[in-house]
Amino acid sequence: MGPLRHTLTKDERLHGQKDISRLIAEGKFGVAGSLKYCFRAGNGLSYTRIMVAVPKKLFKRAVKRNLLKRRLRESYRLQKGLADGTEGMDIMFVYNSREILPFKDIYSQVGQILTKVRKP
Numbered sequence: 001m002g003p004l005r006h007t008l009t010k011d012e013r014l015h016g017q018k019d020i021s022r023l024i025a026e027g028k029f030g031v032a033g034s035l036k037y038c039f040r041a042g043n044g045l046s047y048t049r050i051m052v053a054v055p056k057k058l059f060k061r062a063v064k065r066n067l068l069k070r071r072l073r074e075s076y077r078l079q080k081g082l083a084d085g086t087e088g089m090d091i092m093f094v095y096n097s098r099e100i101l102p103f104k105d106i107y108s109q110v111g112q113i114l115t116k117v118r119k120p
Helices: 017-026 062-083 105-115
Strands: 028-032 035-042 051-055 089-093
Touching: 017 035, 017 051, 017 089, 028 051, 028 105, 035 105, 051 062, 062 105, 089 105
Parallel strands: 051 089
Antiparallel strands: 028 035, 035 089
């Protein structure tokens, strides 16, 4: 594919009821700080797809939910080289704290998750 480009295209976003249901049914769950995650290796593609969720139960205001989703996506975008392996995988990040964490904290937690899910 060439040099690593720090982009997050539509193809790299997990969407579609079938794919999301398969991830939740067959994936492995874990926690890193204030983030929950679910991942499933072998999505049949050569790249990793992600999904980001911030529950409305924790943040009623859409402005705050969108802020946190942007921070999560940006953290992944900058570190997606950590998740690169031989095959693609699907990852879901779920924000699980009532407080709005600064970007650097979210960045480090996403980095922890990506190093955990990467195959050795």
